[in-house]
Amino acid sequence: MIFILTGAGISQESGIPTFRDAGGLWEGENVEDVATPRGFARNPDRVLDFYNARRRNLLDPAVAPNAAHQALARLEAAVAARGGEVLLVTQNVDNLHERAGSKNLLHMHGEMLKARCQLCGEVMRWEGDLTRQSVCPSCAGPGRLRPHIVWFEEMPLYMPEIEQALNRCRLFVSVGTSGNVYPAAGFVSLARRAGADTLELNLERSLGASRFRDGRYGKASAIVPAWVDEVLGGQ
Ligand code: APR
Numbered sequence: 001m002i003f004i005l006t007g008a009g010i011s012q013e014s015g016i017p018t019f020r021d022a023g024g025l026w027e028g029e030n031v032e033d034v035a036t037p038r039g040f041a042r043n044p045d046r047v048l049d050f051y052n053a054r055r056r057n058l059l060d061p062a063v064a065p066n067a068a069h070q071a072l073a074r075l076e077a078a079v080a081a082r083g084g085e086v087l088l089v090t091q092n093v094d095n096l097h098e099r100a101g102s103k104n105l106l107h108m109h110g111e112m113l114k115a116r117c118q119l120c121g122e123v124m125r126w127e128g129d130l131t132r133q134s135v136c137p138s139c140a141g142p143g144r145l146r147p148h149i150v151w152f153e154e155m156p157l158y159m160p161e162i163e164q165a166l167n168r169c170r171l172f173v174s175v176g177t178s179g180n181v182y183p184a185a186g187f188v189s190l191a192r193r194a195g196a197d198t199l200e201l202n203l204e205r206s207l208g209a210s211r212f213r214d215g216r217y218g219k220a221s222a223i224v225p226a227w228v229d230e231v232l233g234g235q
Contacts, residue, residue: 001085003169003196004072005187009176009203011094012218015063016043025054032158035151051147052129055112055141058094059127065100068175068224073101080104087165090176091156093149108156108184114148117141123148156183167188173203173227176220179208188212201227201228 008018018024031041034050057063088105090097093112095229104112113135115126119141123200132143150156166172179185188198188211200206200215201223209215216223 001087001165001167002079002171002173003165003187003191004075004086004088004173004175005177005184006088006090006097006175007177007184008073008092009178010068010090010224011066011218012095012203012226013066013219013221014058014069014094014096015060016058016092016094016096018176018178019182029174031152031206032218035149036153038145038153040151048130048132048147051112051149052131055127055129055173058112065096066221068095068220069100071225071228072097072175075231076104078232087169087189089162089165089184106158106161108150108158108162110132110149110157112146112147112149113160115145116148118144118146159183162187163190166196167194169194169196171199172196173199173201174206174208174212175224177202177206179206199227209224 012018017101020024034047064188072088079086086104088097088102089108091109093107093110095113113125113127114123115130117136117138120136120139122136122138126135126160130145130147134145135142136145166187169191172188174188185208189209192198198212200209200212202217203219204217205215216227
């Protein structure tokens with residue numbers, strides 16, 4: 001099984017800002033205020049507005065999957081056709097992997113186009129702005145909807161499935177992530193311990209670069225399709 005981890009770098013060329021590059025989302029924002037449960041409790045409108053702006057950016061017709069997203073979807077289909085498996089675990093909350101055709105996909109940090117009701121726990125598709133007046137369509141509870149996003153200090157989603165997959169993957173590939181945030185930044189070490197080969201595809205060496213056996217550097221829209229072509233034997 002091939003385990004692929006993606007981060008914001010794979011969506012950068014699609015027009016979605018990364019977090020820690022120049023001009024990134026955390027520049028000029030206080031993470032504490034907009035991406036933590038405490039920040040949401042302290043000033044829900046500030047947090048809801050931050051995610052409303054990011055949701056609108058994602059729904060901009062100009063934002064679409066790029067060649068890197070498409071190459072990963074092609075890899076999954078071609079490997080499945082040979083009876084193999086590609087699992088794509090993304091830290092990204094955009095829907096570009098789905099739109100490119102990836103199916104075996106886990107969003108470990110949640111999804112921008114979903115909301116979660118804090119009263120009944122329902123997770124639902126939500127494309128409009130989310131406000132404190134938004135009503136849960138499931139329990140009709142008023143003003144208790146939040147973005148279905150994993151904030152700092154919250155547990156990422158699907159960790160049991162992810163750890164199980166890391167133990168059985170033969171190849172671990174990381175694409176477009178800086179290696180700043182755990183547990184994702186530690187996945188390469190778990191995969192190595194399980195005997196997997198490891199490859200980093202990124203614009204520049206990440207914080208975890210030395211843990212990978214191999215690394216290729218450049219824009220994702222160029223280096224990811226080139227790598228997929230190599231894996232598929234140029235098919
Ligand atoms: N092609 C390839 N890599 C790129 C490109 C590109 N066009 N542009 C940027 N990168 C790389 C950067 O070099 C950097 O290493 O993508 C990485 C982006 O790093 P971050 O901005 O830190 O994003 P990410 O690693 O996904 O952040 C992880 O942190 O804030 C939390 O929950 C948030 O999921 C996010 C997590």
